[in-house]
Amino acid sequence: MKLYEYQGRELFLEAGIPAPEGTVVESVEAFDDVADDLTYPVVVKAQVLTGGRGKAGGIKFADDEDEAREHIEAILGMTISGLTVEKVDLVEAIDIDKELYASILVDRSNRLPMVMISDEGGVEIESVPDEDIHKMNVNPFTGFNAYHARQLTQRLDLTKDEAKQVGNVLAKMYKIFQERDCDLIEINPLAVTSNGEVIAADSKVTINPAAEFRHQDLEGGTEDIPPLEQEANEKGIAFVKLEGDIGVIANGAGLTMATLDALEHYGGNGGVFLDLGGTDDPAKVKTCFELMTKAEPSVIFLNLFGGITKADTVAEGVVQVLEEEGLDVPLVTRIRGVNEERAREMLQDAGVTATQDLKAAAKKTVQLDKNVQAGGGA
Amino acid sequence: MKLYEYQGRELFLEAGIPAPEGTVVESVEAFDDVADDLTYPVVVKAQVLTGGRGKAGGIKFADDEDEAREHIEAILGMTISGLTVEKVDLVEAIDIDKELYASILVDRSNRLPMVMISDEGGVEIESVPDEDIHKMNVNPFTGFNAYHARQLTQRLDLTKDEAKQVGNVLAKMYKIFQERDCDLIEINPLAVTSNGEVIAADSKVTINPAAEFRHQDLEGGTEDIPPLEQEANEKGIAFVKLEGDIGVIANGAGLTMATLDALEHYGGNGGVFLDLGGTDDPAKVKTCFELMTKAEPSVIFLNLFGGITKADTVAEGVVQVLEEEGLDVPLVTRIRGVNEERAREMLQDAGVTATQDLKAAAKKTVQLDKNVQAGGGA
């Protein structure tokens, strides 16, 4: 779950990280109600869960109320990276002298939180040379200590007082990171104002999805997830919409990826990643096919390896789908594992291609897709 | 630093550990001001930093205001284990069904906090057989978790709900233990009321002396420390008043103890443990002799091993003491280590017995003490 900038800002202020005061409005009318209370100039900032707001015109400086209103009118409803702006944050303008970058993320290599800091803030961190980014792991057994701050700030071009303030911000970021189960907490820019104050001028906070149950007070923003993915996720099914046309259903994330890779190998393009998972219930198979059908694939490729899940149980679900609702698109199946012969028989009896050979099935699927693309149908 | 029972109770209530409401008064007049607001019956509890209050008559039950006043009059000013009662705590009486014991202390063997719990509360824990006390370490890296509570409570004769409440109390005790740098936190009895509520009916909390700088909001009770020890402690000198008559000054706690042991070996009794510590400053030696003189020893035994501290520097301090103020009691010195010959010469020149032989010096000291005890003087 990603938090909007203003939500992150609120977490920062709660934790004692200096950040500008701000007001969130969702309409020009709402702005008019508060316009008198604001101190101008203000910055009008589109609240969307994506980067590149600045370039897209989603961040504007306003000297007075009228100018602010103009910008709010322009920004609300704007589309940035496919997302519609529904809220703007009006924050006090700060006089920035230096822009730093600070973040904490999960370092998968060391399986520890990692703090990153750089002099080169205000730009995408990917564009900053590695030697200008200073990194340090923080062990949860020690927490963030004074030496972390010393070591991280020692190579930055800061006054002693600024370094102290930055250390303080990092310590509080770490506290939020831990207490809020963050996957990422990023401040870019971490601004040093012309009078030497260190202020979080932006916020990017991602809560670990598996830990959301511990943070139900945070109403996270919905990310850029297509409705179909969201529907699948709510049903506990891993579903990803891709660029191509072929719908893949397999059991296990690794096998599903491998199946998409096999299609690509033969020149096909996956359109849906759908992990059936482990199941003993034909009804779940039905649900998966319903979701898949909504994605309007050109062909469906079911690749199954029966381990704990029995292949014939899945086949039973597929047969039910075919009998009860039918399928508008061709279905290719490749079945291995527990009760595979019986499963293949059931499918063949229902008129479905059923093989045990992954490559043959992949080739056939790609061929069928090409036929559809060529307008020939299945 | 030990906390008074009522201070511990306040920490408990802050942390969410159920405890009776209470009011502390230091005089009958103060009681009269609040007497109407109290709910009777109440328990009148002497606030002293020692055990055995009950037996000494420091805990009394009062059915009404008049009875409470009588008890307060009796208890205030009472002496318990040498301590004068200056405050009483008036707490709501609770209907106790079972008395448990719960504590967390520093387990030196494993260098970890250890939680102890027992069915056999309400008595001195030392009198409870070991098999009735259930113990478990808590690692600071994991903190106190549900399994600690399960494992500790599983052998207690409690209902499921009571066990859950006890687990909750233990978790909060651990939180206090950690956050407040406790050496000990003890609830005895941890009462189960007749309607199944678990309540901390007493409190014993000791803050680690070295960590007091982190807890300056806690005005700990002064323990039963003789004024002279307190004076020494404030000067950073380890000083312990003992039962006997011989004053021992040595450098290092181990050596000071060993010196007292040597005296005991020859039939003498130490009266003062004074650790000179490491010093380069004759003035510190003077301070030590001043403190020692106030303790009115029969003989003073200075046992010195010059390691980093130079023996002649200490001797210089001793000579100054003798020249400037003199000593009313005999002084025996035993000097080894850096510049020992020079130190012994300086002392001998000042008329002081100075040897390098620990046993001879100890024997001589004991002999001198016996002379004094026999009324013969030095």
Next chain:
Amino acid sequence: MVVMVDEDTRVIVQGITGHQGQFHSQAMMDFGTNVVGGVTPGKGGQEVNGLPVFDTVQSAVDETNANASVVFVPARFAKDAAFEALDAGIELVNVITEHIPTQDAMAFAHYARYKGARVLGPNCPGVASPPDGAKLGILPNRIFEPGNVGIVSRSGTLTYEMVGALTEAGIGQSTCIGIGGDPCPGTTFIDALEMFENDPDTHEIILVGEIGGTAEEEAAAYVTEHVTKPVHAYIAGRSAPTGKQMGHAGAIVTRGQGTAESKINAFKEAGVNVMDFPTDAPEYVKA
């Protein structure tokens, strides 16, 4: 050297009274595993599949001398279960549960290191040693065959697929380790490579990776420096787009990091054979 499990592994199942715990405790015993009991708080004294159930891991260890544990408890209780097992002296804690908060997973992985113990998982199928008839977790019994190929994998079904293909081709396995698809696994590729390299019964190694993170690149570097046995690899997710989490919590290409291309190149540079299809494994292994 024993790779994680053998006939001296005495296993308890945490969450044994649940559906998964019941089913898989039996399946593990069917494989030959020495399952000695189970733990479900509040259900001590019951029996499951003839095994005693205890209220706490400590009681289970005291009574059965267990040294390994398989955790099936729900995600929000998994950290408690793993810490409990480690504090009770369990040496190998296999966490099957998925959707465990990343910080919980990091905490018990590091606590295991402190304890001198090992966590396998979370979100993993477990480990099976067919020659020893010992298995922890949920890997399907019938696909295995005793032999000399060591397999380590981030993916469950994909591994079963590969093991199935090997067995069908008459190629047996020494040990098969599923490290799990989460970003912070308790046991890593490198841990497994080290064990396989030191295990005289493992002659060749198959590594199954996928997109996300840099564990495969680190494994490739480790192979270059420390592994003398032949290593074959398969990487899933070559066709996966950036920024999309492909099922597993760990399978996501972010900020240009974690691409299949990078992993495949790293393995090729390390002299590791990289397969195009998971079913090709029998063609790569000499056996």
Next chain:
Amino acid sequence: MVVMVDEDTRVIVQGITGHQGQFHSQAMMDFGTNVVGGVTPGKGGQEVNGLPVFDTVQSAVDETNANASVVFVPARFAKDAAFEALDAGIELVNVITEHIPTQDAMAFAHYARYKGARVLGPNCPGVASPPDGAKLGILPNRIFEPGNVGIVSRSGTLTYEMVGALTEAGIGQSTCIGIGGDPCPGTTFIDALEMFENDPDTHEIILVGEIGGTAEEEAAAYVTEHVTKPVHAYIAGRSAPTGKQMGHAGAIVTRGQGTAESKINAFKEAGVNVMDFPTDAPEYVKA
């Protein structure tokens, strides 16, 4: 086997610009120790006794390849200093500082265990290995003589006294370890006994204990089970009353536990010779 320090020990001093740091960094070098630098935040770039001063332990390790550290920083900063050293990969952290909060001492002792490193102290004089000309801490240089007696002690001056007596009697020492007088030392008697038992250069062992805790009783049990070399012990505090802290934070008899009598009896049962006077050591050691 090396007991803690030898000529390969490369030492940094944390708090080197303070009075103690300056004095003892020189004294350690005079003993022969390979002191390679020091750390004082904010004073990086300075020099003390010809040694480079760094702002952080990591910088010091990067530049000097230090593997041991002596901590002289004030008590309230000692936990930070110890964690910093351990995180920078220092393998032996000798904390001299006294009056460190017990929970801080516990935390860094256990963090060292997690890191596979060792803490010696807090509130301790350090360790000296006369045959190797290597010393950490504040033990006085001149009392030592190379030889084959290993000494481990909870008390500083008492140890100097004993070492001085041995040296005077012509009996040299292999290694002398001051574990410190706090209740939760990073290195224990048992750790030291294990090292001495495994050290071919240590022929006999002297243990100096005192009242408080049960470390001596545990050491006695360890001697019975694991130590084949002759062990001699001295226990301070036989005449100390219950409930009084005798100088050291750890030297207190509480609730009937930690008496000298209990410790002396435990040692006698373990076949350990118990001395009456610390100056008697030369009479007990064969040399």
